[in-house]
Amino acid sequence: MEWFTAPEYWLSRLVFQRALATVYLVGFVGAALQFRALIGERGMLPVPEYLRYATMRRAPGLFQLHYSDRFFACCAWAGAALSAALLAGAADRLPLWTAMLWWAALWALYLSIVNVGQTWYAFGWESLLLEAGFLAIFLGNERAAPPVLVLWLLRWLLFRVEFGAGLIKIRGDECWRRLTCLYFHHETQPMPGPLSWFFHRLPGPLHRVEAGANHVTQLLVPVLLFTPQPIATAAAGMIALTQLWLVLSGNFSWLNWLTIALALSAVDFSPLTGPHPLPAPPLWYEVLVIAVTVLVLALSYHPVRNLLSRRQAMNRSFDPLHLVNTYGAFGTVGRVRFEVVVEGTDERVLRPGTVWREYEFHGKPGDVRRLPRQFAPYHLRLDWLMWFAALSPAYARPWFGGFVERLLDNDRDTLRLLRRNPFPDAPPLYVRARLYHYEFTTWRQLRATGAWWQRRHVRDFLPPTRLSTTDAGADAGTDVSTDRA
Template sequence: MDLFGAVFDAGDYSIARQVLQRGVAAIFLVAFLSTANQFPALLGDHGLLPVRDWVSRLRFRDAPSLFHWRYSDRMLRVLAWGGVLLAATLVAGLPQLGPPWLPMLAFLLLWAGYLSIVNVGQTFYSFGWESLLLEAGFVVAFLGSNEVAPPLTIIVFVRWLVFRLEFGAGMIKMRGGPEWRDLTALTYHHETQPMPNPLSSFVHRLPVWFHRGEVLGNHVAQLVVPVFLFAPQPVASVAAAVLALTQLWLVVTGNFAWLNWITIVLVFAAVDDRAFRTVFPFLPGGPAGAAVASPAAAPPWFVWLVLAVTLLLVVLSFWPARNLVARRQLMNASFNRYHLVNAYGAFGTVTKKRYEIIVEGSSADDPGDETAWRAYEFHGKPGDPARLPRQFAPYHLRLDWLMWFLALGVRDTRWFEMFLVRLLEGDRPTLRMLRVNPFPDAPPRYMRARLFHYRFATGAEKRLTGDWWVRTPAGFYVRPVALPVSPDA
């Protein structure tokens, strides 16, 4: 077999390439949009954890980013909105109409731009799906354009990415809390997950036998099915369909940013065109569709580049592969500064009770006046018990997610301390990240944070009160605080 055949004889995966490139680009679009809307308030010049302070203590080689050279909120917005526009062209399929270097360049620009953001994003960008998007964006850059056949090595590597993602998550659970081994994890998870959605309360109230079946199905989907991604067709396509369906169940029962959506996109690397045309016969090349022209031979430079990139990815696979079988398996870990070939996993343990931190302000002279305290409301995290949880994924509400971790007892609370300061100052960018500001005319005099135990209302309680949640006070997280009084005041 010649070099062309060895690298590019991927069978018939042209439709899969379209799904992979456009789907990953769509996730990039959402990620850059989330950054444009939230980064300045969280990490900007007047943010909770300013980037300028961070990069002054960090070497470029430890966390490559354009912002080591210079940071400004304006520069950040230009990068973010530029990423949105570039991703939109890939979603529309425009660069894919040109030579193979054109979509490659577009994806590498998205990868480099988002890497610059993630590497200075600190705790607000510490989620596993950030690394997943960066790795996926880099890999699909080398799928070529419509002019050439999809490279076999890249198609196989995307499957290896999905395998690490699913199998790694399954092993984390088996090595984690006993609730995954005794099949009770999902009797709690729908209620205690970071950000429930409109269906979460309904699913939570389903019978225990159903939740045990969920856990068992999860183990099969994550520990058994991924192996068949590497099987001959049509077995690989069936395995991909099973994984896509399990991810869709997570989509309809929770808000996990773009984690589930990008996984659904990536599993299509195991679906060949014959499977697509069997389900959708009207597609080009199907019995009811138009004929499809054979792709041209890839230029030699592209063949050699794909081989070189494949070799690099294989070498970088050593560390995450070793991690999969390690006794102390790392979860959501990057083994290099470029977030390539990472380790993944989530929810090794499941929280049994849900606690929420409710942020309140008061304009009264006496902080002991309980009637003067008013609660700030977030977009996604539970607050008002009468409010139905909303659907936000694949959009990522970064502040809301960190509020969930804060209630779990994370140690680094610097960002939350500054958050309270910004509310006392009436900082407009910070307030725009909230759904309800109870002090629209002037900032409050005092701030506090109270801890509550939340649980879903039963059907009878919901019919009686109309509330989706039942909450019980559990003490103070931060007792009343105020800004220092200026000596000149």
């Protein structure tokens, strides 16, 4: 069937697959380095406890069959090794069916991680990686020309990512309709980057241009993805440029990079590369791709219905395999930035003059003189959840107590998630958390003080807390519960 293939998109497929393999690699490495403190057997939200009530139907994956920290680490590092090999082009040297199984193995491994990750993995880019990864299974390799149907499904995914984000904004916060949300967003976003201070200090009219351009790129341009070339290529290019702007202005894990990869899959590079003959795909492959296309279109019913709903939900999966999802971001933009600052002391008696030393995180604001760093596409999960905790203590209730207990115990795995532990020799006797209001400094303040932020104390988030000891004394050790001073 000649209509089935689009050999002119061979480079588009190659670029997309390499980019996707890179994102997979970042995701698996991040999982391997962070899981023990977050969801490990002794983590804040342990996987074994979660699996007691999460069935295979609700959370399908390998860990339903067996879980141990060692097995999780093996899965994560195996995923990283497979991703690195794909990035190097190993799949193009294999038979078509073997390459498909390779991509399927990556998808199954990451699905297993996401489905036990709980709140630490409750982000839209997790579902986006899984949905894009599922489609990549059927995209083929150098042994067959790219299938048209899968290329269209990738555009359908990109359309939902952009259009869903545009609708959630225009329906949500009034500041999007007034074009004023960017007055606040660069300062109040979850994890500012090294240029966020400068973006925030742009003149007001430029912020309005930013907001207006966002609406155009997310509500109008995605429709052009389904038009003939070169219009579709121009639309994809506009989306990619907008995403690069977001990359420069903040840290949003791999959301922007994966969206760019999806956009590049819609670019027709043939005017630059010329013809690239590829063999026709086998019949079994054509039948399989057609069946998957029908499946994806059928599963698109709920995401489309959600897009059309006035009560549109963002970043929601409608099936436990995350095959077809709905996306969106920043339907509401905060006007004020709050930060939870965690401190400890080794003094046995608390008094007004007690010296408290501050824990420092890698990405979230803390030290007012420290310029925010660039971490994306790497995802600092604890730092992101700390931003949610500052919005409301309800977001932190399931895990924050466990976090404090591990600080009081100088838990090695937890401390690895932090930039600096102020108690390297012995754990603190008390830990507390305080809520601060953070603001970017002005140009004048920056020159005078060298500080990128200014902050003021708002209230206590958690009063001074210590580990409680059992009546049995030293033989019994330290209880996991805490006492508040």
